[in-house]
Amino acid sequence: MDLPTIWFLAIALLWTGYLVLEGFDFGVGMLLPSVGRDESGRRTMINAIGPVWDGNEVWLITAIGAMFAAFPAWYAATLSGFYVPVLLIVVALVFRGVAFEYRGKIDSAVWRRRWDAAIVGGSLVPAFGWGLVFANLLRGVEIGADGVVRSSLLDLLSPYALLGALATTALFVLHGALFLGLKTDGPVRHRARAAARRAALVAVPVVGGFLAWTAHDRGTGVPAAVAAVALLLTAVGCAAQRREGWAFAATAASIVAVSVMVFGGLYPALLPSLIDPAFGLTVANASSAPYTLGILSVVGAVFLPLVIGYQAWSYWVFRRRVHVDAA
Amino acid sequence: MDALDLARWQFGITTIYHFLFVPLTIGLSVVVAALQTAWHRTGKTEYLRATRFFGKLFLINFAMGVVTGIVQEFQFGMNWSTYSTFVGDVFGAPLALEALLAFFLESTFIGLWIFGWDKLPKRVHLATIWAAAIGSNLSAYFILAANAWMRHPVGFEVNEATGRAQLTDIGAVLTNPQAWSTYTHVLGASFVVAGLFVVAVSAYRLWRHRDADHEMFRKALRAGLLTTVVAGIVVAASGDHQAKLMAQDEPMKLAAAEALWRTEAPTGFSLFAVGDVEGSRNVVNVQVPYVLSFLATGEFTGEVEGIVELQERFEAQFGPGDYVPNVPVLYWAFRLMMGLGGAAIGVGVLGLWITRRGRLPERGWTYGVAMLALPAALAANIAGWVLTEIGRQPWTVTGELLTAASVSPGVSLGEVAFSLTTFTLLYGALAVVEVRLLWRYVQAGPAHVTPTVEPGARVPAFTY
Numbered sequence: 001m002d003l004p005t006i007w008f009l010a011i012a013l014l015w016t017g018y019l020v021l022e023g024f025d026f027g028v029g030m031l032l033p034s035v036g037r038d039e040s041g042r043r044t045m046i047n048a049i050g051p052v053w054d055g056n057e058v059w060l061i062t063a064i065g066a067m068f069a070a071f072p073a074w075y076a077a078t079l080s081g082f083y084v085p086v087l088l089i090v091v092a093l094v095f096r097g098v099a100f101e102y103r104g105k106i107d108s109a110v111w112r113r114r115w116d117a118a119i120v121g122g123s124l125v126p127a128f129g130w131g132l133v134f135a136n137l138l139r140g141v142e143i144g145a146d147g148v149v150r151s152s153l154l155d156l157l158s159p160y161a162l163l164g165a166l167a168t169t170a171l172f173v174l175h176g177a178l179f180l181g182l183k184t185d186g187p188v189r190h191r192a193r194a195a196a197r198r199a200a201l202v203a204v205p206v207v208g209g210f211l212a213w214t215a216h217d218r219g220t221g222v223p224a225a226v227a228a229v230a231l232l233l234t235a236v237g238c239a240a241q242r243r244e245g246w247a248f249a250a251t252a253a254s255i256v257a258v259s260v261m262v263f264g265g266l267y268p269a270l271l272p273s274l275i276d277p278a279f280g281l282t283v284a285n286a287s288s289a290p291y292t293l294g295i296l297s298v299v300g301a302v303f304l305p306l307v308i309g310y311q312a313w314s315y316w317v318f319r320r321r322v323h324v325d326a327a
Numbered sequence: 328m329d330a331l332d333l334a335r336w337q338f339g340i341t342t343i344y345h346f347l348f349v350p351l352t353i354g355l356s357v358v359v360a361a362l363q364t365a366w367h368r369t370g371k372t373e374y375l376r377a378t379r380f381f382g383k384l385f386l387i388n389f390a391m392g393v394v395t396g397i398v399q400e401f402q403f404g405m406n407w408s409t410y411s412t413f414v415g416d417v418f419g420a421p422l423a424l425e426a427l428l429a430f431f432l433e434s435t436f437i438g439l440w441i442f443g444w445d446k447l448p449k450r451v452h453l454a455t456i457w458a459a460a461i462g463s464n465l466s467a468y469f470i471l472a473a474n475a476w477m478r479h480p481v482g483f484e485v486n487e488a489t490g491r492a493q494l495t496d497i498g499a500v501l502t503n504p505q506a507w508s509t510y511t512h513v514l515g516a517s518f519v520v521a522g523l524f525v526v527a528v529s530a531y532r533l534w535r536h537r538d539a540d541h542e543m544f545r546k547a548l549r550a551g552l553l554t555t556v557v558a559g560i561v562v563a564a565s566g567d568h569q570a571k572l573m574a575q576d577e578p579m580k581l582a583a584a585e586a587l588w589r590t591e592a593p594t595g596f597s598l599f600a601v602g603d604v605e606g607s608r609n610v611v612n613v614q615v616p617y618v619l620s621f622l623a624t625g626e627f628t629g630e631v632e633g634i635v636e637l638q639e640r641f642e643a644q645f646g647p648g649d650y651v652p653n654v655p656v657l658y659w660a661f662r663l664m665m666g667l668g669g670a671a672i673g674v675g676v677l678g679l680w681i682t683r684r685g686r687l688p689e690r691g692w693t694y695g696v697a698m699l700a701l702p703a704a705l706a707a708n709i710a711g712w713v714l715t716e717i718g719r720q721p722w723t724v725t726g727e728l729l730t731a732a733s734v735s736p737g738v739s740l741g742e743v744a745f746s747l748t749t750f751t752l753l754y755g756a757l758a759v760v761e762v763r764l765l766w767r768y769v770q771a772g773p774a775h776v777t778p779t780v781e782p783g784a785r786v787p788a789f790t791y
Contacts, residue, residue, distance in 0.1 A: 105768075
């Protein structure tokens with residue numbers, strides 16, 4: 001395997017880590033009004049993800065940084081080509097990050113309600129937006145011989161891309177609901193279970209539909225698509241039997257399967273061109289030189305396991321169910 | 328106005344704004360870690376209360392530092408795609424290393440610190456704040472190495488076939504003299520800001536709430552003043568080194584920052600000048616003789632190149648064009664940086680003298696000066712970046728890539744205008760919120776913590 005391919009896999013791994021980890025904290029954020037009905041409920045939910053969301057988000061920072069270093073043209077074309085969706089995602093992440101830190105700092109219902117809105121919007125927009133971006137990467141964009149993306153915002157909002165956006169949103173809501181079932185206690189846990197059932201009713205057909213459409217267009221990826229849907233159904237089954245740990249593990253595995261489908265479907269392309277296939281960015285034509293990739297490989301091989309190690313430890317430290325007494 | 332102008336404004340606004348929070352995060356992380364260490368060593372409740380008090384102020388600021396940093400990482404690709412494609416191979420590497428080696432560390436351990444008070448053994452919990460502090464200090468190094476490379480590109484070659492810069496020596500990029508020098512300078516400046524933050528907060532508490540926690544804030548004030556002076560000396564010494572590197576690697580920046588139109592040997596340091604930019608001359612110029620020669624070359628009679636000669640040299644080297652950055656902006660940014668930076672150190676030295684042997688000043692204005700030193704230090708930091716970044720113009724990568732050629736060709740004026748407006752409004756609103764919160768928590772003062780009876784007693788976590 002050559003170095004650019006290894007780095008394509010590494011970036012796929014970073015994105016997968018991001019989607020699995022931040023997927024559940026996005027889900028928790030989106031469920032804040034419905035599952036956390038009162039202040040103690042919402043605080044329980046936020047404290048459940050409080051210690052880890054910031055570390056989860058660094059998977060994104062690292063994935064984007066790795067794209068910049070390993071495939072500069074991909075990084076540049078994606079971020080400039082999806083300008084408005086990327087801008088909205090970044091603004092949402094700004095709101096969300098500040099909201100977690102600030103909402104509890106002033107004891108006022110109005111103040112908290114505003115920051116809660118920022119958490120909901122800040123979770124919904126990226127969950128939807130990343131689905132939109134990845135669906136468009138799979139579908140291809142109007143990229144010319146000069147590497148400049150010419151697709152307008154309307155082009156990016158095709159039915160296929162919107163379905164992809166809906167799929168990540170529904171998947172993360174389900175993932176977040178199952179996380180809450182696993183990590184909380186009391187009324188939040190009950191409401192999270194109900195939310196998971198409702199989310200599954202949307203997530204299974206929407207994710208299934210998007211993956212079927214993708215597999216149909218590409219003629220590949222059927223096993224990954226089947227696995228993703230089967231894992232979602234497994235998650236629902238486990239949740240019904242109160243096997244919350246397994247249910248959460250199953251949605252996590254399902255996100256991995258979706259990610260395999262997306263990145264497997266993309267390879268060896270990075271950003272296919274709808275104008276002429278020859279103009280598209282590929283792993284071969286958009287990568288950095290072997291020297292850079294070699295250095296990144298050495299550092300990544302040493303430090304990524306270390307990062308995974310200490311992040312796993314942080315999850316272990318906060319392994320107990322979160323419970324907040326009503327004030 | 329075209330997309331390029333707006334992209335430049337956006338970069339300027341978001342970068343300056345980000346840098347209001349970064350120095351405080353870098354410095355305060357260490358301050359909080361040191362306070363907690365003191366508590367761990369002595370078991371004195373006042374250290375614990377100080378840790379929690381400054382810890383809360385630190386977290387309010389930390390959140391802003393993180394979220395405005397995310398904007399920076401995305402902005403290169405969004406607005407500067409040609410630049411990103413050209414330099415990704417070299418510039419992307421330190422950025423990716425920063426995320427992997429430093430930012431993961433900082434973000435994971437800050438979560439452990441905030442929520443781990445009642446879950447981790449004391450010693451382990453203390454280690455988490457140090458891990459976060461090391462992460463944030465390390466992170467600055469990688470970012471500054473990337474920035475230094477733009478000013479003094481090393482360890483690369485331009486691939487003729489692809490037209491892209493290619494890394495040939497990562498060691499050269501990470502040990503770039505500009506990187507070490509800038510890191511020392513910025514780190515010193517960050518500790519000046521953090522020191523003066525502690526000074527400003529303590530001065531306010533002593534002035535307005537004299538009886539409550541008098542001893543704690545007197546000690547904090549002294550520690551903050553000492554930090555300011557020590558870090559200030561580092562800033563001044565590294566600043567001198569920076570001037571010499573500037574003369575060597577970026578002579579045009581130095582000439583513009585000094586409004587030195589013609590090559591001179593020896594030449595003086597300008598104190599006040601009124602220039603005629605069109606005519607390439609100064610109408611008024613008050614100088615201290617020999618000083619610029621010494622600053623730039625280490626010799627009192629050394630030759631320093633002037634703007635006119637440099638312009639001719641660059642035209643011969645790179646072809647026709649305007650290679651002169653904005654002279655008035657640089658000239659005044661340079662003076663503002665040195666003037667306010669020097670004043671900040673002055674406040675530190677005077678403050679230590681005034682508060683010697685248990686004394687505290689009676690007069691209100693001294694407290695006012697102590698509080699004003701913080702915005703002055705932040706302004707000096709900002710002026711330093713204005714000098715660094717505007718001084719590099721018209722290049723994004725000195726001698727290699729012009730700013731005008733770096734912008735994203737596929738991004739419309741409307742799109743950049745939309746994002747510029749969004750960020751300006753968003754950042755403006757968040758500034759109000761952050762200041763309001765900091766103010767509120769400074770007003771409230773340190774919370775009372777039940778004294779720990781047994782060594783392993785648990786302290787409640789911060790919550791969201």
